[in-house]
Structure formats: structure tokens, C-alpha cells
Amino acid sequence: MSDADGFQLALLGFGAAALAYGALAVRLMLSGYLRPQAGAPASWFLAAVGFSAVWGVAGTAAVWAPGAVGEVSAAAADLLRYAAWFGFLLALLKPGLHESPGGEVRRLPSVAWAACGLAAAALVLPRLIDDERVARAGLFAWLALPVLGLLLVEQLYRNLARDGRWGAKPLCLGLALVFAYDVYIHSQAVLFGSFDLDAFSIRAGIHVLAVPLLFLAARRMSDWQARLQVSHRLAFYSATLLLGGAYLLFVSGIGYYVRFFGGSWGRALQLAVLFGALLVLAVLLMSQTARAKVRVFINKNFFAYRFDYREEWLRFTNTLSAAVSPQEMGALVIRGLADMVESPGGSLWMRSADGSRFVETARTHRVVPADQEAADSAFVRFMAAEGWIVDLDEARQHPQRYPGMTLPAWLPPGGAVWAAVPLMVGEEMTGFALIAPPHAGAALDWEVRDLLKTASRQAAAFLAQLHAAEALLEARKFEAFNRMSAFVVHDLKNIVTQLSLMMKNAKRLHDNPEFQQDMLATVESSLDKMRQLMLQLRAGQAAPGGTAGVELAPIAKRLVDAAAQRGRTLELERVEPVNTRGDAARIERVLGHVVQNAFDATPDSGRVWLSVARVSGQVHVVVGDTGLGMTRDFIENRLFKPFASTKTATSAGVSGGMGIGSFESFQYVRELGGQILVDSEPGRGTVFTLVLPLLQTTTGSDLQMTAPA
Structure with a gap:
């Protein structure tokens, strides 16, 4: 690309970015973002959009009239834009920063503002000190800004509840697009000592592509604090960011190699490799299966144990404790067990009231077409006697490892079910869970078995406690009914006593007209009382009055x-x-x-x-x-x-x-x-x-x- 073409492209890009961000800022102000009750996140969001518009104007001026003043003004506006976006993301994360169990999350504000300070120093020092090392250190300081931006976006998205991620996706995608491209151009600058002018010329155009996503996020999230409910105990996530940073640096190196040895096609090949890399990175970020496979690879090769047992246990306990009704507990048990092994879900089977069969009571993923299994089947008897977790593929390929067990005919042979996990309370099996295959296709080794076995026992205890509470509630209802029945029986006893006395006197006074009148009155009174008792029994409470x-x-x-x-x-x-x-x-x-x-x-x-x-x-x-x-x-x-x-x-x-x-x-x-x-x-x-x-x-x-x- 010629310098003239790059000049025109940069000028158009910065101008379009200024107009797009300016229009979004006006739209936000008309929507009430200037009101004090809008909240800190809304104020920071408006400031970030506004400084982005100022950056677009400053960039346009710097390209139109090149010079030191324009260059410094554009860089200063860029730094203010970064600071405002950091303030916005930190304001969204604020509810959980102080209660986070890890120190990494609590240090995020200090690290972010320190990075802004270093970038400000990098803006001034190279102009005061003519030293190549100072200039290169400044490039590293500016590279830290988009890296931290990606880190904050990841913390926000990963710590949101699943139900709240829908509204945050446009925001996170838009900011991730901007920060990821900045990582690329700044990593190129670190490698080569200067910016790639071709890549830098379309930087503002990338921002124009991100503005519609930010506009959509603002429409979905009119009240940032109410809609984006961030966890009050933030967890620090860095695996995706570290992999992404390493990947982009690697691609930058490959791009340099291709450009250096690729002749006249070098620039085109470099861009092709870049966008291919961005595509693969997007797949890693968005695909749960891909992330699961990467996590399994890292756990196998870099850690002594595959699982962080403390974190797994806390997460599983929190999952079970989230139930607000007995009907939700079964689905939460399945979700907790499935999340441990990166599985999409499964189904829960519990013993029926008469104990003759096991029936499906909850599911988060359709795994089998059947809905019941006899309690005396070979499949159930084996799990109840041994307490083993059954690997369905292993049971089909090596049936001798599961002596005496026969898989039910309704279990599909195509691998729709990965494992059957018995739920044991003491020596009794109260149910079992069928788990779908994990996203990463992990093996059911000893570590997975131990984790699932221990977690299933805790889940079984939760379910047993829930059933005991339901039985106690039912017993209390029967107790209340029996107490009411006792009151009714007492009243009936009094009526019987009254009628018995009347019948005893009737043998002597049946010809007496006055006695006959009293007898009719007594019978009528007894009938009224019995009607009231019937109403009392029907209503299940005290007689009306x-x-x-x-x-x-x-x-x-x-x-x-x-x-x-x-x-x-x-x-x-x-x-x-x-x-x-x-x-x-x-x-x-x-x-x-x-x-x-x-x-x-x-x-x-x-x-x-x-x-x-x-x-x-x-x-x-x-x-x-x-x-x-x-x-x-x-x-x-x-x-x-x-x-x-x-x-x-x-x-x-x-x-x-x-x-x-x-x-x-x-x-x-x-x-x-x-x-x-x-x-x-x-x-x-x-x-x-x-x-x-x-x-x-x-x-x-x-x-x-x-x-x-």
C-alpha cells in the first residue's frame, strides 16, 4: 500500500470513528446517561465513548496536519480513552473486587491505573530522553494497555451469571475486537521497533466496526448496575488471555518471517496468516469444546493433578446450595456433576416411592429415551453392590471388567451416555446419574472417578436431606390433621353422650309432650353441630367464626x-x-x-x-x-x-x-x-x-x- 493510500485510509477511518463515537455519545446523553442517578458505570461508559470520539477527532487532525503536536494530542486522547474504558470495566467489577478470595482480582484496579501511568510516562520520556531503550520500553508500556483491557473484559464476562451473559456479549465482543487489534499492532511495534503503518491506518476503521456492538450493548443495558449482576466473589480467569497473548505474539513472529521471505506476496501472506489466527482464536474463545480440550491438555502436561479440588468443591457446594425449591435440586445435582468434567449435562434417576424401580426425575441434557429402570436389574444391582462408576464405553468393549453387569437395552450404543454415577448414602443406593460425554472427550481415569464418587456422595446426602425434610413436612401436615381429627372426635363424643342420655330418658318419658319437644330440639342441635364438624374436616381448620x-x-x-x-x-x-x-x-x-x-x-x-x-x-x-x-x-x-x-x-x-x-x-x-x-x-x-x-x-x-x- 502506498503512503498516499495509507494516508487516505487513515483519514477516512479516524473521521468515521469520530462521527460514530460522537453519534453514540449524543444518543447516550439523550438517554439519560448524564443524570446523577444513572450510576457510576453509565458515567464511565459515556466518558469512554466521549474520549473515543475526541481520539477520532485528534487522529483526524494528526493525519491531516502531521506534526509533533498532533501526534502527542492523538496519543494523549488514546490514553484517556483507555483510562475511561478501564474505569467503566472496573466499575462493573466493583461489587466483587473486595470480597474476592484471590488477591489477583483485588489488585486489578492498581495494575490498571499503574499501566495508564506508565503509558503516560512513555508518551513524555522518549521526547525528553533520546535513547532507543527508552523508546522500546515505552512500546512495551503501550502494549500493556490492550492486554489489560482484554484481561478486564475476560474477568467481566467469565464472572457473570450464565443468564446475564446474553446482555453482555455485544459489549465484550466490541471491546475485545478493539483491544485484540491493538494487541496486534503494538506487538508488531515491539518486535520491529516501530508501528506497521498499513495496519495502523485501519486501526480507526476497526473501531467503527465495534461501535454498533457498543450501541447494541447500551440498548440492552439501560441500567448497567441492575442488569449486569457480577458475582460478589470474583474468580480470576487468565488461561484464555495468556493463551491468546502467546498466540498473537507467535503469529506476529510468523507474520514477520513470511513477510521477510515471502517476496512481493509477503504482505498479503502476513495478513492472511493474521486473520486465520484471529479466526482460530475466536473459535477458542467461543467454543466450549475447544476450551475444554485446551484445559485438559494444560492439566495433563503442566499440573500434578487435573483438578483444583478446593475450587471444584466450593463450586459444587455453591451449585447445590443455589436451590430455592425441591424441584430444582435434581437439575442442580446434574449440573454440578457435569460441570466438573466439562460435560453438557445428563439426567438424574431416583428410586420410586414403592422402591420397585428407578425413574428419571431431572435432566439438563437428553441422553436416553427411557424413563425408568427396574430396581432388581443387573445394571442397578451392580452399581448398588459395588458403588462403582460405570464407564459405558469400557463396559461395552471390556465387559469382563464389570462382572455380572448387563447394560440396559435402552442405553444407546453411540456414546450418548459417558458414565453412570451411583448416588450412595451409606451402603444404600438412592439413585444414579447418567452423564453425557465431556466436550473434550476426557478419559474416565482414577482422578475423575475419585472426584465424581466423592461429589456424588455429597449430592446423595443433599438429596436425602431434602427428602427427609419433605417427609417431615408431610408428617407435620398429618399431625395437624390428626390433631384436628382429635378435636372432632371429642365433639362427637359429647354429641354421643347427649344423645345417649336422651335415649335413656326416652324409655320413661317418651309419651311426655315436653320431653318430645326437648328431644327434637336436642336432635336438631346435634345435627347442626355435626354439620359444623363436617365443614371443619373439609376445610382442614377450625370451624368458621x-x-x-x-x-x-x-x-x-x-x-x-x-x-x-x-x-x-x-x-x-x-x-x-x-x-x-x-x-x-x-x-x-x-x-x-x-x-x-x-x-x-x-x-x-x-x-x-x-x-x-x-x-x-x-x-x-x-x-x-x-x-x-x-x-x-x-x-x-x-x-x-x-x-x-x-x-x-x-x-x-x-x-x-x-x-x-x-x-x-x-x-x-x-x-x-x-x-x-x-x-x-x-x-x-x-x-x-x-x-x-x-x-x-x-x-x-x-x-x-x-x-x-
């Missing part, structure tokens, strides 16, 4: 009448017109239960009394009797506990007390904010005092809750 004002005097009167119908006397010592809050039916049931217990514990010759009074801003309902009484031990340790009672079976054939009524009464009084006080002594009787909240009323208004006097 709101909270309202409850007058206690009418309840006391009804209790006296009910006792009289049974041939007993309930004495009313004192009944004040007081009110409490709650559900009237439930409060009447609680008081009726306490009164009935008093009658059950008191012979016909004894006394049972009831009083309702206001005491110190509360309602005291006192039920006393001169019956058998209770011991202090029973009151402190068994009273108000379900299935604890002093009652025995009655002569009418009705079973003795269950303790459910007392427990339900105690629970409901506590729900209302009250308490039950008990004073009893064997042989002298018992006094129950139900302390309930006082509900005061005002004339001409509904019941209202007021502060007690």
Missing part, C-alpha cells in the same frame, strides 16, 4: 338450663352484665366444657357454681365444684395436654375423657389473650378461673374494644 362482642350473661343462663335438663343444678353466685370478644359459639363451648367437667368430677350431693364478674379491667368467669379435685403434679404436668384426663369410662358405655376438650379450651382462651387459672386439691374440689379480655360498650353503638379502666 369471627371475632365480635360476646355477652356472657345469656351464656351463663343457657348453661344453667342445660344442666337442669340433665338433672343437675348449676348455681349462679354472681353474674354481672359484662362482655368479652371472640366467637360466641366457641366461648359457650369452652364454658360448657368446664362446667361439664365440674359435674363429671362432682357427685350429685356436691355443689357446682358459676360466677361472671369484672375484676381489674378483665372478665373473670369462675367455675367451682366440691368434687374429687386434682393433684398438683397433674395440674402442672398433664392438665391442658391432649390425651390426658382424670375421667374414666361411664356406665352408659361412653368412653372416658380424652383431654382434648381441656386442650382446645386452653388454646382458644390463649388466642383471645386470656388465661386459665386453676386452684385444686384432691378431695376438696376445683376452682377454674377463666380470665378473658373485657369488651366495653357505649350506649347507642356497636360493641367496641376500649382500654380497660
Whole structure:
């Protein structure tokens, strides 16, 4: 390329870059990037685009009017552009810089700003000191800038969650394109001592190609901090960068050799080798399979062990801990095991509820068409007995290494499944995982087996703990249902007692019209109660009933009448017109239960009394009797506990007390904010005092809750 052609190409490139970056900067300002609430990343992004536009203008001026001033101005603008991009990338990485477990990541800001300082020194010192060594050192300083840029781009992309990489791809591709080309031209300058003018002339044109990617990234990421969620514990990634840097340096050397010995075709061959190298490098960066093969090669030849066990264990544990629901755990187990060996995924098989087969419960990669395997098959029995990881290819080629095992017919022979990993809890196999072949086609050697075996045991423990938690939750649900059923049985017992007493009296009074009326009323009341019990069972909770004002005097009167119908006397010592809050039916049931217990514990010759009074801003309902009484031990340790009672079976054939009524009464009084006080002594009787909240009323208004006097 002639100097005139290079001049025109550079002039067009810098002019186009200035216009493209300037248009993007205006678009960003109109989108609100100047607002304070836009955040630090947005401000740095706008600054980087703006300085890039300034660099384009300065480059245009330097090409149009060559001279020291224009050259220094363009270089200074280039340095400011680099500094702004570094600030932007570091602002995105900031959430995880201080919590990163590795010191390399925490040192990135210092290294980046130090590199900018060295580049600034390299811009000034060669003009003050006429020494070739100083000039060459300055070229190295400028080469460090794009290398650090690639490093920061890699840290950003690799530390993003998988779901967040979609939005970051245009940004990372655009910046990687610019930084990678700068690595090339600066590495050429380091090799030859000066810049390749042909390559340098299209440098600004490369930036023009990157601007649409940056524009797309800005559209996808209107809020950089909210959309790009970088890990709060950054990991330092350098393998791809080191390989890329070494590769580009190698290609630069090859390009120099080709150009030197290639005659008139040397420049064309050099560019062909360059873009072929960039294509291969892009494949390495974007292809998971290629990266996996490179990683396996490095691990085999440069490290004593293939795996960094600490990092693998932390990553696997974090993967399992990410489950937010039981349904996600199976997929996370497969993902964790597959990631350890660079596999695309697999499927998880767990023992069915009846234990007769294993069924597929989760998968991240379709590996087999079947969805169940008998628990007594030779394949399952072998893994359960030996606890071995089965290499499917090895089992087909050398079946003698797996004695007594027969592969299921549904396992495809084409290598769709790489390994079967049993999930062992102690000596029991609770499931197994089928892993797809790794991207790199790694062998299932002893190190992989040990890693998968240990990880599978941890996964099995996680799954067993999850199933135990589910079983406990189910047991608690049954416990709640059984407790509710006990309440229902208690209420049914009371209804049966009432109906039994009515049938006993019917033999003597069946011709009495008044008795017939009472009998119909009793049957109707029993029917209503049974309907409420059916609703309670159907709803799975307490019988419906709101909270309202409850007058206690009418309840006391009804209790006296009910006792009289049974041939007993309930004495009313004192009944004040007081009110409490709650559900009237439930409060009447609680008081009726306490009164009935008093009658059950008191012979016909004894006394049972009831009083309702206001005491110190509360309602005291006192039920006393001169019956058998209770011991202090029973009151402190068994009273108000379900299935604890002093009652025995009655002569009418009705079973003795269950303790459910007392427990339900105690629970409901506590729900209302009250308490039950008990004073009893064997042989002298018992006094129950139900302390309930006082509900005061005002004339001409509904019941209202007021502060007690």
C-alpha cells in the first residue's frame, strides 16, 4: 500500500470513528446517561465513548496536519480513552473486587491505573530522553494497555451469571475486537521497533466496526448496575488471555518471517496468516469444546493433578446450595456433576416411592429415551453392590471388567451416555446419574472417578436431606390433621353422650309432650353441630367464626338450663352484665366444657357454681365444684395436654375423657389473650378461673374494644 493510500485510509477511518463515537455519545446523553442517578458505570461508559470520539477527532487532525503536536494530542486522547474504558470495566467489577478470595482480582484496579501511568510516562520520556531503550520500553508500556483491557473484559464476562451473559456479549465482543487489534499492532511495534503503518491506518476503521456492538450493548443495558449482576466473589480467569497473548505474539513472529521471505506476496501472506489466527482464536474463545480440550491438555502436561479440588468443591457446594425449591435440586445435582468434567449435562434417576424401580426425575441434557429402570436389574444391582462408576464405553468393549453387569437395552450404543454415577448414602443406593460425554472427550481415569464418587456422595446426602425434610413436612401436615381429627372426635363424643342420655330418658318419658319437644330440639342441635364438624374436616381448620362482642350473661343462663335438663343444678353466685370478644359459639363451648367437667368430677350431693364478674379491667368467669379435685403434679404436668384426663369410662358405655376438650379450651382462651387459672386439691374440689379480655360498650353503638379502666 502506498503512503498516499495509507494516508487516505487513515483519514477516512479516524473521521468515521469520530462521527460514530460522537453519534453514540449524543444518543447516550439523550438517554439519560448524564443524570446523577444513572450510576457510576453509565458515567464511565459515556466518558469512554466521549474520549473515543475526541481520539477520532485528534487522529483526524494528526493525519491531516502531521506534526509533533498532533501526534502527542492523538496519543494523549488514546490514553484517556483507555483510562475511561478501564474505569467503566472496573466499575462493573466493583461489587466483587473486595470480597474476592484471590488477591489477583483485588489488585486489578492498581495494575490498571499503574499501566495508564506508565503509558503516560512513555508518551513524555522518549521526547525528553533520546535513547532507543527508552523508546522500546515505552512500546512495551503501550502494549500493556490492550492486554489489560482484554484481561478486564475476560474477568467481566467469565464472572457473570450464565443468564446475564446474553446482555453482555455485544459489549465484550466490541471491546475485545478493539483491544485484540491493538494487541496486534503494538506487538508488531515491539518486535520491529516501530508501528506497521498499513495496519495502523485501519486501526480507526476497526473501531467503527465495534461501535454498533457498543450501541447494541447500551440498548440492552439501560441500567448497567441492575442488569449486569457480577458475582460478589470474583474468580480470576487468565488461561484464555495468556493463551491468546502467546498466540498473537507467535503469529506476529510468523507474520514477520513470511513477510521477510515471502517476496512481493509477503504482505498479503502476513495478513492472511493474521486473520486465520484471529479466526482460530475466536473459535477458542467461543467454543466450549475447544476450551475444554485446551484445559485438559494444560492439566495433563503442566499440573500434578487435573483438578483444583478446593475450587471444584466450593463450586459444587455453591451449585447445590443455589436451590430455592425441591424441584430444582435434581437439575442442580446434574449440573454440578457435569460441570466438573466439562460435560453438557445428563439426567438424574431416583428410586420410586414403592422402591420397585428407578425413574428419571431431572435432566439438563437428553441422553436416553427411557424413563425408568427396574430396581432388581443387573445394571442397578451392580452399581448398588459395588458403588462403582460405570464407564459405558469400557463396559461395552471390556465387559469382563464389570462382572455380572448387563447394560440396559435402552442405553444407546453411540456414546450418548459417558458414565453412570451411583448416588450412595451409606451402603444404600438412592439413585444414579447418567452423564453425557465431556466436550473434550476426557478419559474416565482414577482422578475423575475419585472426584465424581466423592461429589456424588455429597449430592446423595443433599438429596436425602431434602427428602427427609419433605417427609417431615408431610408428617407435620398429618399431625395437624390428626390433631384436628382429635378435636372432632371429642365433639362427637359429647354429641354421643347427649344423645345417649336422651335415649335413656326416652324409655320413661317418651309419651311426655315436653320431653318430645326437648328431644327434637336436642336432635336438631346435634345435627347442626355435626354439620359444623363436617365443614371443619373439609376445610382442614377450625370451624368458621369471627371475632365480635360476646355477652356472657345469656351464656351463663343457657348453661344453667342445660344442666337442669340433665338433672343437675348449676348455681349462679354472681353474674354481672359484662362482655368479652371472640366467637360466641366457641366461648359457650369452652364454658360448657368446664362446667361439664365440674359435674363429671362432682357427685350429685356436691355443689357446682358459676360466677361472671369484672375484676381489674378483665372478665373473670369462675367455675367451682366440691368434687374429687386434682393433684398438683397433674395440674402442672398433664392438665391442658391432649390425651390426658382424670375421667374414666361411664356406665352408659361412653368412653372416658380424652383431654382434648381441656386442650382446645386452653388454646382458644390463649388466642383471645386470656388465661386459665386453676386452684385444686384432691378431695376438696376445683376452682377454674377463666380470665378473658373485657369488651366495653357505649350506649347507642356497636360493641367496641376500649382500654380497660
